[in-house]
Amino acid sequence: MPRTTRERLRPVVFLALAFLLIDSAGAQEWTRFRGPNGAGRSETVLPAAFEGNQINWVTKLPGIGHSSPVIWGDKVFLLSADPKTATRYVVCVDTKGKIQWTKEYTSESHPIHVRSSFASCTPVVDESRVYVAWSTPKQTTLVALSHDGTEAWQRDLGTWTSQHGFGTSPIRYKDMLIMFVSQQAERLKPDEVAGESSMLALDAATGETRWQTPRKSIRVCYSVPFVHQGKDGRDELISCSTAEGIFAVDAETGKPRWNYADAFSMRTVGSPIEAGGLIFGSTGSGGGGNYVVALKPGPEPEVAYQIKRNAPYVPTLVADNSGLAYLWFDKGIVTCIDVKTGEEHWRERVSSAFSGSPVIAGDKVYCMDEDGVLIALAASKEYKLLGKTDLKEPTRSTPAIAGGRMYARTESQLYSLGGPSS
Numbered sequence: 001m002p003r004t005t006r007e008r009l010r011p012v013v014f015l016a017l018a019f020l021l022i023d024s025a026g027a028q029e030w031t032r033f034r035g036p037n038g039a040g041r042s043e044t045v046l047p048a049a050f051e052g053n054q055i056n057w058v059t060k061l062p063g064i065g066h067s068s069p070v071i072w073g074d075k076v077f078l079l080s081a082d083p084k085t086a087t088r089y090v091v092c093v094d095t096k097g098k099i100q101w102t103k104e105y106t107s108e109s110h111p112i113h114v115r116s117s118f119a120s121c122t123p124v125v126d127e128s129r130v131y132v133a134w135s136t137p138k139q140t141t142l143v144a145l146s147h148d149g150t151e152a153w154q155r156d157l158g159t160w161t162s163q164h165g166f167g168t169s170p171i172r173y174k175d176m177l178i179m180f181v182s183q184q185a186e187r188l189k190p191d192e193v194a195g196e197s198s199m200l201a202l203d204a205a206t207g208e209t210r211w212q213t214p215r216k217s218i219r220v221c222y223s224v225p226f227v228h229q230g231k232d233g234r235d236e237l238i239s240c241s242t243a244e245g246i247f248a249v250d251a252e253t254g255k256p257r258w259n260y261a262d263a264f265s266m267r268t269v270g271s272p273i274e275a276g277g278l279i280f281g282s283t284g285s286g287g288g289g290n291y292v293v294a295l296k297p298g299p300e301p302e303v304a305y306q307i308k309r310n311a312p313y314v315p316t317l318v319a320d321n322s323g324l325a326y327l328w329f330d331k332g333i334v335t336c337i338d339v340k341t342g343e344e345h346w347r348e349r350v351s352s353a354f355s356g357s358p359v360i361a362g363d364k365v366y367c368m369d370e371d372g373v374l375i376a377l378a379a380s381k382e383y384k385l386l387g388k389t390d391l392k393e394p395t396r397s398t399p400a401i402a403g404g405r406m407y408a409r410t411e412s413q414l415y416s417l418g419g420p421s422s
Helices: 003-027
Strands: 055-060 070-072 075-081 088-094 099-105 129-135 140-146 151-156 171-173 176-181 197-203 209-215 226-229 235-241 245-250 256-260 273-275 278-283 291-296 302-307 324-328 333-338 344-349 359-361 364-368 373-378 385-390 400-402 405-409 413-417
Touching (some): 088 129, 099 140, 140 176, 226 273, 235 278
Antiparallel strands (some): 055 413, 070 075, 088 099, 129 140, 140 151, 245 256, 273 278, 405 413
16 A cells, blocks of 8 residues: 555544544443442533433333343343232333333242332343343342343342342453342241352353352342452452451452451441442441441451441442542431541431432432432532432432433333433
């Protein structure tokens, strides 16, 4: 090729590669519960409140649920269910608000907590498939579907013992699908058998077991793992439970790495996060007594500090890039702390109740209250309520952010908020 031709083509090739990289990164913005590595953060800048043309569309979903949306490219995936029959619906909605397909799975109704649902698992999605799980007491189902709704594989992981129902969510690590299978072993009914807990890795393409590591069982817990690099450079999966506190297993092999077993005295529902070199996990109960543990991770983990006032039980913490963390207490109070020291910068009541988890978009922290009001606060050492958006239906879900937009799920509807108009 002549030099002049190469010189003319160079900027075209560069731009094509740049657009390819941008598109690839955008497609992978929010593929699991709370987005990249479960941190709940996006650099996207969004309005403080959404009204008029900032509400792109609202789509009615089959059934109801608390499953949060995940996104790949121009497709949004979530789980829903019939509250009477427990029939599950895996739903794909395009980013213009049209339902592309719904995959229906007949199930059976069974007792769950009044605040739970038959669709509380958030899927995980990759370039080929979407993966989602649910259970009955007799069977735990994990299913993989292609992006067009064709079933790729399905696994029955066995019985599920729980007081409150199913609610854990899978994640992807390299070519594996990872799930923390935590089950109940105490306070059982006369006809119940103690459940067997484990960290489980499946081949994402086939569903075959790659490794399975038994974990201790006390109370069913719902922590979703995240990937952490150990001091020796190996990837670890960090998770939480009543029985084993904050713990790590080798991401490649499942071999136990370390744990701080005395971290928690109650159930863990919120998921762990990493901020400022510390691992944060929370524990609590419907009766109160919640607290947060900030742990120095490693072969000899130690507690840096605890937070016992207005600590979250169900909502997961979120931290920004400036060394601040935001704790959205279940009963409507938000606290901002310094991640290094636990020093409190502010604490304010902003609502009556939260069950979904907060996320950060740009310079704002968002969370939906149980009435369906999306609240935006400044991500700052100074408290500032920036805006509220009434989504007009109860929710216990967590927003997702991708392609410059926020996707918010109420019990039976999916919203697209902000960003360019469709």
